Amino acid sequence: MRKLPRLARLAAFAPAIMALAACKMEVLKPSGDIAERQKDLLLTSTWLMLIIIIPVMALTIWFAWRYRASNRNATYKPDWDHSTKFELVIWAAPLLIIICLGALTWVGTHLLDPYRPLDRIAEGQPVPDQEPVRVEVVALDWKWLFIYPEQGIAMVNEMAVPTDREVEFSLTSTSVMNAFYIPAMAGMIYAMPGMETKLHGVFNNPGEYQGLASHYSGAGFSGMRFKAHAVDQAGFDAWVDEARASGANLDRAKFLELEAPSENVKPTPFAEVDPELFDRVVNMCVEEGKICMAEMMALDAQGGTGLAGTINMAQLTHDKETRRGVARPVFGSEPFMVTGFCTPADSLKMFADLRENAPTVRKDQTPMRGIALPRPENRLGIEMPRIIQDARRDNAAEPKL
Structure with a gap:
């Protein structure tokens, strides 16, 4: 009779066990070449450490x-304190493992650099002579926005690629x-405000694969998930047509309406997208009249705006920090923005010029260098002073007060 309560307690764990059995081991059974190579790096490092x-x-x-x-019957030697052979084994073996792990990690980290264009799409299969599919991703509270600039569409909490x-x-x-994952x-990559x-x-x-935000970001974090569809070219074209x-x-x-915090948002398509939207999100100037970071940095590089800059402000009517429930620190009673x-x-002209001058350049993958790859250029900061100077000269624009 005493066994029944124990069986009942074990039965209570059955749903959890069933749920775990249904989990997909996507990290160890990936569907992409980059994830496959990362899995190999993980397993090789684990086996080296297990040595x-x-x-x-044991x-x-x-x-x-x-x-x-x-x-x-065990040997008892209270005066024993040193063995050269024993010391050689316990120090040489871990040292060799550390050297192997260091070399493996250094090479693997640079070969799998997320900024690095692919050198192959699968083992023994080079990258075909075609442009990559470009997807612009914006992390919102608490959802993901995917913009396809070449197709001119956008989708919330769903993406598809060939x-x-x-x-x-x-x-x-x-x-x-x-964190986008x-x-x-x-692998995982951070998404940060004011940066690309x-x-x-x-x-x-x-x-159909799971995508998620892998770092905690607030109250709606648990619902910040999306489906990633891997389809053939015909299926991708059909998915694009459906969004259109x-x-x-x-x-x-x-976008400012979409930016408002919301949870467990269903996939939402958009047939048309403002071509400047992603650039403005990066530059924190989606609001009408607000100065873009690229413009402000270019002006600062030229020595600033002097007296005109001190009074070039307006009331901030859209405050994302307040909408998120966090008070925005300001130097006054009312929030303001620089116009x-x-x-x-x-x-x-500025955004169009930057997009045209920022192509994806496939760099030579060899040899490996100690300083890794060249520092990636931010396409919103390339020759910005020249662009603004040209625009001002062409339009004879005077600073407004």
């Missing part, structure tokens, strides 16, 4: 058993630092 860990664990048990109090095709992600965030495709990060990856097998059929338009005003000096025509 030391397993003998140490010897710990053996010593405890061999020299137990009841074993009178199989065996290089994908180039450009990532940023609107509020706090987040598709375990079956590639890069990630290159590929799907080799069709299917929605008829919705993602302009700057709509832009550039006219709309200047801004249009």
Whole structure:
């Protein structure tokens, strides 16, 4: 009779055991070449460490058993304190393992650099002579926005890419630092406000895969997940056509509405996207009239704006920090923003010029260098002073007060 309560307690764990059995081991069974190489790096490092860990664990048990109090046959040498051979073994073996791990990690880290364009799409299969699929990713509270600049569409909490095709992600965030992660495709990469990060990856097998925010970012973090669809080219074209059929338009005003914190958002398509939207999100100037970071940095590089800059301010009507529930620190009673000096025509020329002058350049993968790859250029900061000077000269724009 006493066994029944125990069986009942074990039965209570059955749903949890079933749930764990249904989990996909995407890290150890990836679908992309980058994730596959990362898995190999992980397993090789683990096996190298086990060369030391397993003998140490086994010897710990053996010593405890061999020299137990009841074993009178164990050798007792209270005056023994040194053995050159023993010291050589216990120091040389870990040192060799550390050297191997260091070399493996150094080479693997640079070969799998997320900023590095792919050198192959699968083992023995070079990258085909075609441009990568470009996807601009924005981390919002608490959802993901995927913009396809070449297709002119956008999707919330869902993405699709063709199989065996290089994908180039450009990532940023609107509020706090987040972490973009598709375990079956590639490693994790941060998305940070006011910055643009890069990630290159590929799907080799069709299917539906899980994507998520792998770092805590607030109350709605648990629902910040999305589906990544790996399909053939025909399936990708059909997915794009379906998004275009929605008829919705993602302009700057709509983006500010979308930016409001929300949880467990269903996939939402947009048929048209403002071509400047991602650049403005990175530059923190989606709001109408607000100065862009690139413009401000260019003005600072030229010596600042003097007296005109001290009074070139306006009331901040859209405050994302307040919308998130965090008070915004300001130097006064009302939140304010610095207004832009550039006219709309200047801004249009600036962003268009930057997009044209920032192509993806496939660099030579060899030889490996100690300083790794060249520092990636931020496409929003390349020759910015020249661009603004040209725009001002062409439009004869005077700073407004």
